[in-house]
Amino acid sequence: MNGTHLTRRTLLAGATAVALGAAAGRAAAAEPAEVPSLWREFTRTPFTHPQIPYVGRAGCRTRGHGRVVADVTDYGAVPDGTTDCAPAINRALAAAGRAGGGTVTVPPGTFRIDDVIRIGDSGVVLRGAGSGRTTLYATKNLTELIGVYGSRYGGDKSAWSWAGGLIWLAPSARWDSLVAAIRSRAWPFEGWTGNKRDEWAPLTAVEPARQGSWTVTVADPEGLRPGRLVLLRLADDPAHTLLQHMAGGGPGPAAYSWDDKTKLLSYVPYEWPVRSTRIRGRRITLERPLPLDIRPEWNPQLTTHVQELTGSGVEGLTLEAVETPQSPHLLDKGYNGVVLQCAYDCWVDDVTVTNVDNGFGLVAASVCTLRRTRVAGRGSHHPYFCREGSHDNLIEDFTIEQRTVPAPPNTQLHGINVEGLSSHNVWSRGRMEMGTFDSHRGLPFGNVRTDITVNNNGRHGGDANAGPLFGARFTHWNIRVTNGRAGLMKIDGLAPYSATAGLNTVTEFDQTDVPDFTGDLHSRLELYGTAGAVRPRNLYDAQRELLR
Numbered sequence: 001m002n003g004t005h006l007t008r009r010t011l012l013a014g015a016t017a018v019a020l021g022a023a024a025g026r027a028a029a030a031e032p033a034e035v036p037s038l039w040r041e042f043t044r045t046p047f048t049h050p051q052i053p054y055v056g057r058a059g060c061r062t063r064g065h066g067r068v069v070a071d072v073t074d075y076g077a078v079p080d081g082t083t084d085c086a087p088a089i090n091r092a093l094a095a096a097g098r099a100g101g102g103t104v105t106v107p108p109g110t111f112r113i114d115d116v117i118r119i120g121d122s123g124v125v126l127r128g129a130g131s132g133r134t135t136l137y138a139t140k141n142l143t144e145l146i147g148v149y150g151s152r153y154g155g156d157k158s159a160w161s162w163a164g165g166l167i168w169l170a171p172s173a174r175w176d177s178l179v180a181a182i183r184s185r186a187w188p189f190e191g192w193t194g195n196k197r198d199e200w201a202p203l204t205a206v207e208p209a210r211q212g213s214w215t216v217t218v219a220d221p222e223g224l225r226p227g228r229l230v231l232l233r234l235a236d237d238p239a240h241t242l243l244q245h246m247a248g249g250g251p252g253p254a255a256y257s258w259d260d261k262t263k264l265l266s267y268v269p270y271e272w273p274v275r276s277t278r279i280r281g282r283r284i285t286l287e288r289p290l291p292l293d294i295r296p297e298w299n300p301q302l303t304t305h306v307q308e309l310t311g312s313g314v315e316g317l318t319l320e321a322v323e324t325p326q327s328p329h330l331l332d333k334g335y336n337g338v339v340l341q342c343a344y345d346c347w348v349d350d351v352t353v354t355n356v357d358n359g360f361g362l363v364a365a366s367v368c369t370l371r372r373t374r375v376a377g378r379g380s381h382h383p384y385f386c387r388e389g390s391h392d393n394l395i396e397d398f399t400i401e402q403r404t405v406p407a408p409p410n411t412q413l414h415g416i417n418v419e420g421l422s423s424h425n426v427w428s429r430g431r432m433e434m435g436t437f438d439s440h441r442g443l444p445f446g447n448v449r450t451d452i453t454v455n456n457n458g459r460h461g462g463d464a465n466a467g468p469l470f471g472a473r474f475t476h477w478n479i480r481v482t483n484g485r486a487g488l489m490k491i492d493g494l495a496p497y498s499a500t501a502g503l504n505t506v507t508e509f510d511q512t513d514v515p516d517f518t519g520d521l522h523s524r525l526e527l528y529g530t531a532g533a534v535r536p537r538n539l540y541d542a543q544r545e546l547l548r
Helices: 002-009 012-026 037-044 086-098 172-183 241-246 251-255 539-546
Strands: 068-071 080-084 102-106 109-113 117-119 124-128 134-138 167-169 202-205 215-217 229-234 270-280 283-286 301-303 313-321 336-341 347-354 358-363 369-376 382-387 394-400 415-418 426-432 436-439 448-454 475-481 499-503 524-528
Touching: 037 499, 037 524, 068 086, 086 102, 086 109, 086 117, 086 124, 117 124, 167 313, 172 336, 241 251, 313 336, 336 347, 347 358, 358 369, 369 382, 382 394, 394 415, 415 426, 426 539, 436 448, 448 539, 475 539
Parallel strands: 068 102, 080 109, 102 124, 109 134, 117 167, 124 313, 134 313, 167 336, 313 347, 336 358, 347 369, 358 382, 369 394, 382 415, 394 426, 415 436, 426 448, 448 475, 475 499, 499 524
Antiparallel strands: 202 301, 215 283, 229 270, 229 301, 270 283
């Protein structure tokens, strides 16, 4: 793999020209196109650039839709808008799972659902006739269906404010354990290693390696095989050098107070799911380059995890929740949309959610794609959320529509959220009629927002004990802010070792943030005051073209 990529890099000049030409051809720029020096630097060091992360492998790889194995009407679903069709739909999905996977179709019409729609088996796809033709009409919320869900960090918050969906993609065993924990009020961790983060076993130690490497050397390859999903697990040390590394290192992160960030510290060890593509002796080639250095003081190892959901998806439908007033902040009842949890290489395509508390969620999900998704209706708390160590996901061609009713008092609007050590996620080609770029503390790093138009009227969230808003290598590239508000858009003064390129002129008002780290942030600002002039226009598309 390394040799292949080195060979490709001898062709970078030609690939760069292709990427820039394609981007210029797609866009009618308001100003003459300009190529920032950041891009030219990136083409020379795409996996190790200090400010721009490599995200060219974000998103699902499979998109294998499988054969059609059932139609929900064969299991008793009726598109009359009054019959509860959730049992029939779930029976059809379970049958597809027992058959080893396949597509379950939902014809045009409105299907009432009074329960959660669950995809718990790999290779199962729920496919409607299109988001404008097939509607699932949800009448109940997750508090009614599953129970009160409190926060593991205490207080009176409802965890349905950031977890769970009325369409929920998660491995069946993981979903069952989560529901059992919630009903017993043993508020769980939600990620790859179980409710108590203890469902894992070591496979092998990993030798030191550098960020951007496609290969690692392990102590013992006996338990590994090509294609197997494993976790790269990195523990922090008493000096918090792992967290400092995620923040770019240097005097600022070294001087930061890490010990009192109890919520942030609950997110480590850092867990990065990855598959290998080749094993030669003790040398393992990975499907994506390392997001961080591997150092001995962090006890690096490859481990097992709960069984993943993979190759599953939802397509071509609208999930409409019964319209109720939006709840006060952090007291959501759980009229939530579509959530992918402990999912790897899964997708959502051509799906609209309306009148939801929270729209689309990635919870300990990796290498998944949300494409052509839309949040509409009465307004939501988190239109999109990405948390609990979610990595390498792609959200593209997305829309957050203007709310249809005024926001009730004491509610909150975020936007496209990322938190909880989530890394190398991409938001691309978006139209946000409301909301903001919500870095929700929890030290997310290496994330990209590109080619987005935003009416920047939301606010970020996150408890103070969750730590910094930004780690290193955040990039905002070709962002058009329609109301001129700077907050969380122009990040050269906020995010360490990060980049803002191609942003129209903005000013500070409403929520004004200060950097978490002192001193020089080593962040870059280029082509500021422009609107659509930066080339390449879309950073993610250009990275994919660069090393295709």
